[in-house]
Each structure stands twice: as C-alpha cells, then as structure tokens.
Amino acid sequence: MSIETRSKFQLFPSHEVNPSPWPIYMSFSLLSLGLTLGLLMHGYILSTWWLILAISVVISTIFLWTRDIIIEGTYLGGHTIAVKRGLNIGFLIFVGTEIMIFIALFWGYFHSAMNPSIEIGCQWPPVGITSIKPTELPLLNTIILLSSGATVTWAHESVLSRNRHNALLGLFITTLLIVIFVLCQICEFNSATFNITDSVYGSIFYATTGLHFIHMIMLSLMLAICTARMYVYHFTATHHVNLETTILYLHILDIIWLFIYIVFYWWGC
Amino acid sequence: MLRQTLKLAKPTRLFSTSVIARNSVKTPKKFKTAKNLSEVHSEYDLIGTGAQKGEVPTDLEQATGLERLELLGKLEGVDIFEQKPLDTSRKGTMQNPILIDSYEKYRYIGCTGSPAGSHIVMWLKPTVGKPARCWECGSVYKINYLGKD
Numbered sequence: 001m002s003i004e005t006r007s008k009f010q011l012f013p014s015h016e017v018n019p020s021p022w023p024i025y026m027s028f029s030l031l032s033l034g035l036t037l038g039l040l041m042h043g044y045i046l047s048t049w050w051l052i053l054a055i056s057v058v059i060s061t062i063f064l065w066t067r068d069i070i071i072e073g074t075y076l077g078g079h080t081i082a083v084k085r086g087l088n089i090g091f092l093i094f095v096g097t098e099i100m101i102f103i104a105l106f107w108g109y110f111h112s113a114m115n116p117s118i119e120i121g122c123q124w125p126p127v128g129i130t131s132i133k134p135t136e137l138p139l140l141n142t143i144i145l146l147s148s149g150a151t152v153t154w155a156h157e158s159v160l161s162r163n164r165h166n167a168l169l170g171l172f173i174t175t176l177l178i179v180i181f182v183l184c185q186i187c188e189f190n191s192a193t194f195n196i197t198d199s200v201y202g203s204i205f206y207a208t209t210g211l212h213f214i215h216m217i218m219l220s221l222m223l224a225i226c227t228a229r230m231y232v233y234h235f236t237a238t239h240h241v242n243l244e245t246t247i248l249y250l251h252i253l254d255i256i257w258l259f260i261y262i263v264f265y266w267w268g269c
Numbered sequence: 270m271l272r273q274t275l276k277l278a279k280p281t282r283l284f285s286t287s288v289i290a291r292n293s294v295k296t297p298k299k300f301k302t303a304k305n306l307s308e309v310h311s312e313y314d315l316i317g318t319g320a321q322k323g324e325v326p327t328d329l330e331q332a333t334g335l336e337r338l339e340l341l342g343k344l345e346g347v348d349i350f351e352q353k354p355l356d357t358s359r360k361g362t363m364q365n366p367i368l369i370d371s372y373e374k375y376r377y378i379g380c381t382g383s384p385a386g387s388h389i390v391m392w393l394k395p396t397v398g399k400p401a402r403c404w405e406c407g408s409v410y411k412i413n414y415l416g417k418d
Contacts, residue, residue: 001306003415006349007372008311010335013350077315077334082350162325233320236328239336 013082015072022065029057066225073241074234084241091245095252098215102256105208106263112200113268120199124268129201130193134265137188141181142261148177149254152223152247159230162237168230174250175223178216185213205264212260215253222246306341355410357385366400366411374414382406 010016033054039045073079079087113124121127132138155170189206196206226246229235235243296313303314315337320326332340342349351370360383361367369376375396380403382388388405395401400411 001309004417005310007416009338011350011372013335013339013352075333077332077336080336080339080350159325162327164323164325167325233326233331236320236326236331238328239332 013080014086015078015080015083017072020065020068022061022068026058026061026065029054029061033058062221070229070234079239079241084239087241088244091248095248098252099256101211102208102259105204105211106259109204109208109263109268112204120201124201126199126201129198131201131269132188132192132265134261134269137184138261138265141184141188142257144177144181144184145254145257148174148181149251151177152250156243156247159235159240159243160237164230167235168227171223171227171230175220175227178220178223178250182213182216182220185209185216189213208260208264212253212257219246219249219253222249303341306338306345306347309338309341354385357381357383359383360406361409361411363400363402363409366409368413369395369410370413370415372416374412374416376412378410380406380408380410383408 033051036045036050036054040048040051112120116122116124116126125131151170152174155167155174158164158166158170189210194202194205196202196210222242223246226235226243229242234240300313300316301308302316302318303309308314312334315335316333317326317329317331317337320330328336328340339349355369355378356367359367369378375394378393378395378401379390380393381390382403382405391403391405393401393403393410395410395412397412397414400409402409
C-alpha cells in the first residue's frame with residue numbers, strides 16, 4: 001500500500017463519532033419518564049397515557065441510538081481493536097457502578113435488619129409483615145436465572161465455534177427464560193402481602209428487587225437485540241461486542257440475584 | 270431574538286434534498302474486495318465478501334472499513350496505526366536525529382530519554398522545518414514528512 005493511499009484513511013485507531021442528537025434526546029426522555037413516574041405515583045397525574053408516551057419515547061431513542069451504533073460498527077467498520085477494547089472497558093466500568101448501587105441497597109437492608117428498631121417491634125421481618133417464602137416462586141426464579149446463564153454460555157460457545165443454528169437457539173432460549181423471570185416477578189409482586197409503603201421492610205425489599213426487576217427488563221431487551229442481530233448475520237466469530245457486553249450483564253445480574261435471594265428471601269424471612 | 274433563533278435553526282438542507290444528495294453519490298454496485306494491503310486503493314476495496322448462508326461469518330469475510338484495513342495489516346504483520354513507541358535505543362543528535370514518520374507537518378512527542386523512562390515525560394513539538402530537542406536529555410527528533418505537498 002502506497003503512502004498516498006494510506007493518507008486517505010484515518011491515521012489513528014480511535015473512533016471519532018459524528019455529532020449525534022441521541023444523548024440530549026435520551027436525557028430529556030429519561031427526565032420525562034422520571035417526572036411522569038413520580039407524579040403518577042403521588043397522584044399528581046391521573047392518566048397513565050403520559051407514562052406510556054414517556055416509555056415509548058425512551059424505547060424509540062434506544063432503538064435509534066442502537067441503530068446508529070450498529071451502522072458505525074458493523075456497516076462502516078469504525079470499531080477497530082482499540083475501539084472494541086474501549087467499549088468493553090466502558091461497559092465493565094458501567095457494571096461496576098451497578099454493583100455499587102446494589103451494595104448501597106444491601107447496606108440499607110443490613111442496617112435495618114441486623115438491629116431492628118423499637119418502631120418495627122425489635123424483630124425482622126417487622127411485626128405484621130408476612131414475608132415471601134424462599135422455597136416458592138423465588139426458588140423457581142433462581143433456577144430460571146441459573147439456567148439462563150448456562151444457555152447463554154452455550155450460545156456464546158456456539159458463536160465462537162461458528163455454529164449459527166445453536167447460537168440462535170441458545171440466544172432465543174435465554175431471552176425466553178429472562179422474559180419468564182420478569183413475568184414471575186410481576187406475579188410475585190402482585191401476590192405479595194405487603195407493599196412498598198409497609199415499613200422499612202417493604203421499602204428496602206421493593207427498592208432492591210424492583211431495581212433488579214427493571215434491570216431484567218433491560219436485559220431482555222438487550223438479549224432480543226442480540227438475537228435479532230445474530231439472525232441478520234451481524235456477529236462474526238471474533239467481533240461481537242454487543243453479545244459480550246450482554247453476557248457480562250446477564251452474569252452480573254445473576255450473581256446479584258443470588259445475593260438478593262440469599263439475603264432478602266432466605267436469611268431475612 | 271426569536272427571528273435570530275429561527276434563522277440559526279433553519280436547516281442547511283431539507284430532507285427532500287438530502288435524498289437527492291444521497292442518490293447523486295456514485296457508489297459502485299459491485300465491489301472488488303482487496304486480498305492484501307497492496308490491493309487497497311480506496312474505501313470501496315475494503316468491503317468484505319459477506320457471510321456464507323447459515324454460518325457465523327469470520328472477521329475476514331465480514332469486516333469493513335478501517336476495521337478491515339487493520340485486519341489486512343495484521344495478516345501481513347503491519348501495524349496500520351503505528352502504535353509502537355519511538356526508537357529509544359539511542360539518543361538523537363542534530364546530525365543523526367530520531368526520525369518520526371508523519372502525514373502532518375508537526376507531531377507532539379513525549380520524550381523519556383534513552384533508555385525509555387530515564388526521565389519524566391517532556392513534551393516536544395517537532396515541525397517539518399524545525400527538529401525538536403529534549404531539554405532534559407538533549408535527544409533530537411525530526412519529522413519525516415510522508416504527506417503530499
């Protein structure tokens with residue numbers, strides 16, 4: 001390759017992104033979602049249509065932003081080895097912040113549970129609270145999550161060994177398992193005998209399991225995107241950052257769930 | 270105030286003209302995929318052949334653009350982005366400076382002496398006309414200009 005040809009291409013491996021409307025668009029749509037949720041839950045807004053509007057704006061922004069990243073990475077080839085490493089490190093740091101959020105919530109739980117105050121009857125769970133039995137739906141949820149970890153590993157191994165059929169099947173089953181988990185959680189939240197306003201127990205319980213629940217919804221979206229991208233031949237055997245980050249996310253949420261199960265459902269019942 | 274804002278916000282190009290602009294670009298319908306670096310002449314040579322039906326593609330089949338250029342370089346053992354550190358086996362002198370390949374007319378150089386790490390980083394800016402000399406160890410760096418003009 002001549003020097004003249006080389007000078008036609010970018011000289012450095014980093015990816016210079018174009019001006020994009022999505023960050024500011026995403027910020028405002030999330031602000032709208034947060035405000036709507038808050039106002040709706042405290043009875044300042046009475047119509048859920050505003051919530052549906054806010055959620056659909058968030059989802060459409062996710063869709064458009066992801067589309068742009070896919071164009072830059074898969075179709076224009078902007079993701080060189082250095083960029084891929086940067087994306088992976090960025091996601092790792094993001095996962096670190098997630099773990100810190102959950103550590104804070106666990107801290108809050110132990111603070112209230114290990115030395116129950118006089119107001120809640122000096123016992124944990126507080127007087128009058130019937131906690132959820134760990135051997136019922138939560139155990140099923142744990143089994144579902146652990147098996148989703150197995151199927152996603154199978155899917156990843158299949159991608160690495162270039163077996164498209166198994167990869168698609170593995171990703172599809174994983175998505176399905178996560179969706180089942182989300183449905184089971186909705187079931188559990190609906191049939192629980194306490195709610196978020198019932199003492200510190202209800203507050204910390206729903207704050208933590210609810211946050212995990214929201215993450216699982218996000219994870220099912222990410223897995224669905226991965227399955228679709230696998231189906232349209234976006235992932236190569238060695239370049240699939242989207243899949244790698246999704247798998248990391250799944251495993252981290254698995255581990256956090258195990259801690260939630262042990263502490264919130266088992267130890268704290 | 271509002272009029273000024275509207276004037277600023279007026280799009281430089283309408284959506285309908287964007288389509289005309291997009292269609293006027295002469296993108297070839299068929300691509301010649303470069304097998305190695307010497308066959309690369311333009312960005313259109315850097316488009317992979319695509320995946321085989323029913324298989325997970327490899328990078329060599331599917332990568333495009335800069336990613337493919339890097340991959341082709343790797344196959345030949347060429348570091349396309351020249352990320353290796355500069356030669357620190359000797360000190361550059363005015364007669365025999367350390368040459369720095371560059372497509373720009375200046376570069377920023379971080380000198381840590383010879384051997385590397387002998388002193389803290391000193392940032393230098395050699396230009397095409399003027400080599401730079403480190404004020405800590407006296408090593409000289411000169412631009413080896415590879416650009417056109």
